[in-house]
Amino acid sequence: MANILILGGGFGGLVTAERLAESIDKSQHQITLVSPNMNFTFYPALVHLAFGECDEGDITFDLRAKLEGIGVRFVHGQFIRLEPHKKTARIAGDDLNGDIAYDYVVLAIGRRLATEHTPGFFENASHLLGVRAAKNFGDKVRDFTDGTIVVGSCPDGRLPVPVCETAFALARRFEAEMGDGSVRIKVIFPESLQAAFGGATLHKELESAFQHHGINVLYDVPISEITAEQVLSSDGHAIDYDLLMLVPPFRGQAILGELGITDEHDFVKVDGQMRIHDLEKGYAVGDIVAFSGPKFAHMAVRQADVAATNIAAEIEGRAPTAEYYHEIAAVIDAGGPDSIFLHYGIWDDEMYRLKKGHVWSWAKDLHDKVWRARHN
Numbered sequence: 001m002a003n004i005l006i007l008g009g010g011f012g013g014l015v016t017a018e019r020l021a022e023s024i025d026k027s028q029h030q031i032t033l034v035s036p037n038m039n040f041t042f043y044p045a046l047v048h049l050a051f052g053e054c055d056e057g058d059i060t061f062d063l064r065a066k067l068e069g070i071g072v073r074f075v076h077g078q079f080i081r082l083e084p085h086k087k088t089a090r091i092a093g094d095d096l097n098g099d100i101a102y103d104y105v106v107l108a109i110g111r112r113l114a115t116e117h118t119p120g121f122f123e124n125a126s127h128l129l130g131v132r133a134a135k136n137f138g139d140k141v142r143d144f145t146d147g148t149i150v151v152g153s154c155p156d157g158r159l160p161v162p163v164c165e166t167a168f169a170l171a172r173r174f175e176a177e178m179g180d181g182s183v184r185i186k187v188i189f190p191e192s193l194q195a196a197f198g199g200a201t202l203h204k205e206l207e208s209a210f211q212h213h214g215i216n217v218l219y220d221v222p223i224s225e226i227t228a229e230q231v232l233s234s235d236g237h238a239i240d241y242d243l244l245m246l247v248p249p250f251r252g253q254a255i256l257g258e259l260g261i262t263d264e265h266d267f268v269k270v271d272g273q274m275r276i277h278d279l280e281k282g283y284a285v286g287d288i289v290a291f292s293g294p295k296f297a298h299m300a301v302r303q304a305d306v307a308a309t310n311i312a313a314e315i316e317g318r319a320p321t322a323e324y325y326h327e328i329a330a331v332i333d334a335g336g337p338d339s340i341f342l343h344y345g346i347w348d349d350e351m352y353r354l355k356k357g358h359v360w361s362w363a364k365d366l367h368d369k370v371w372r373a374r375h376n
């Protein structure tokens with residue numbers, strides 16, 4: 001019998017659990033998932049939540065009910081230490097305070113919002129990387145009447161899609177006010193658009209979409225500090241704002257530091273089969289992984305597929321052979337004909353496909369609904 005322990009209940013953890021539950025004999029092996037959250041949250045819909053286009057109940061579901069329904073044990077708690085020599089994980093939480101033994105462990109604990117790297121972020125900036133934060137930002141948008149709205153990303157904030165989608169949603173919300181000049185929208189990136197999207201050359205299409213919506217986009221603004229009125233950069237920019245939404249810097253989880261499996265930003269180093277360097281029977285998937293470029297849910301899902309396939313092979317005594325390929329497949333929903341679909345190979349820039357049109361806005365909406373219905 002093998003015990004498979006999955007730490008984290010986001011896209012990476014959930015899909016690893018689902019794929020394993022489909023592919024191994026659950027009367028012989030046990031799959032356990034540990035999460036500090038009782039709910040799964042469909043993050044790509046948080047921009048819609050902020051703008052009142054859906055409710056919290058539409059984009060979250062009960063993890064315990066979902067997992068128990070597919071024969072996976074759910075533990076409400078958080079892992080605080082891994083003991084690779086004993087093959088145990090120390091868990092603290094409602095369901096358990098103690099150790100869980102494992103034969104295989106999957107780290108799927110996502111990224112940390114490292115706001116401490118940008119002085120003034122906590123005091124002055126909004127973000128939308130969680131249900132509560134998205135709702136708070138939505139409240140501020142509803143109360144906003146006139147002035148300059150700045151949305152953007154701090155250095156290492158590896159999530160360009162919601163920056164763009166927030167700017168487009170704001171432009172739709174304040175169309176009349178932008179017309180009479182009482183509201184202005186600026187988007188700032190710490191680097192070029194190409195760098196923000198892992199090397200994909202979509203700047204012409206995205207710039208024309210921003211221009212079409214009256215949005216002013218600024219590149220190479222590496223935010224270094226935020227005051228109550230201005231965003232300051234290490235290159236000398238001082239940008240006034242009245243409402244501010246930023247993606248903070250991302251880091252991995254410091255809790256893993258002592259294991260010697262992480263890079264300088266605490267992300268976990270893995271090979272192409274999603275196996276952790278220097279951690280026997282250890283796999284990692286999702287935002288916690290030390291791959292280059294932006295971090296996307298569809299990457300977490302594909303990495304989870306690879307990890308689950310390889311664990312199932314190992315359990316059956318076969319060599320793991322599934323390989324992950326690092327690519328972007330994303331829709332930037334501009335809410336109309338400027339919506340963009342991008343398919344780009346980060347490890348091979350010959351794979352490049354870009355399409356534009358209203359259909360991509362509908363397709364993203366439909367895909368999100370189908371994904372939530374299928375996994376709920």
Ligand SMILES: Cc1cc2nc3c(=O)[nH]c(=O)nc-3n(C[C@H](O)[C@H](O)[C@H](O)COP(=O)(O)OP(=O)(O)OC[C@H]3O[C@@H](n4cnc5c(N)ncnc54)[C@H](O)[C@@H]3O)c2cc1C
Pocket residue numbers: 007008009010011012013034035036037043044045046047077078079080108109110111128129130159161162255285286287288295296297298299300330331
């Ligand atoms: C606003 C927004 C919009 C987005 N839009 C898109 C999009 O359009 N397309 C796209 O592909 N991606 C998008 N993403 C990115 C996508 O949501 C992430 O890449 C994805 O959630 C990563 O999945 P994950 O499982 O690695 O991490 P997460 O989903 O962050 O899950 C990690 C889980 O681990 C848990 N955890 C943390 N610490 C511990 C611990 N010590 N013990 C146990 N559990 C722990 C957390 O509570 C969490 O449940 C968006 C993200 C946001 C925030």
